[in-house]
Amino acid sequence: MTTLITGGSKCGKSSLAEKIAGNFTGRKYYIATMKPYGEEAFRAIRRHREMRNGKGFETIEKYSNLHEIKFSQRGSVLVECMGNLCANEMFSEKIINPVNKIIDGIRYLEKNSEKLVIVTNEVGSDGLTYSPETTDYIRYIAEINRYIAGFAENVIECVYGIPVVLKGELNC
DSSP states (O other), rough: EEEEEEESTTSEEEEEHHHHHHHHHSSSEEOOOOOHHHHHHHHHHHHHHHTTTOOOEEEEOSSSGGGOOOOOOOOOEEOOOOOHHHHHHTTSOSSSOOHHHHHHHHHHHTTSEEEEEEEEOOOOOOOOOOHHHHHHHHHHHHHHHHOOOOOOOOEEEEEEEEEEEEESOOOO
């Protein structure tokens, strides 16, 4: 079962994702995609580690190439988050268009897990004009999100900490 969780910054996506993935009784994997750049990133990483503390997640730091992850056994997989992963693939790996690579990685995770929970970001709603690179990033995230939403059983948007079910149901 795949669940996609979207929403704006600091809206409760991570807490909801951990609740959904955490209610699994078997192995629980947390794929952390944020490369630690700067103090703000280190603070965010510390906050997320504290949130997961004691919940039984095995953290896998993987900034790109999701298809390379090997699990010791099937279980619940939480990917945090598509925004970081897309930026990493675009700017670190020098991939012109990372959409297919990321989608292939997500399909790989789906085949190798019993429950897949994916956190993504809502980045295209403000209507501002950006640099070409940022415009590409927004377009890629939109493509990735549409694709995942198409096959996911559940799609949930967090709004001010309130989960709004767009497709399927809230399983936590």
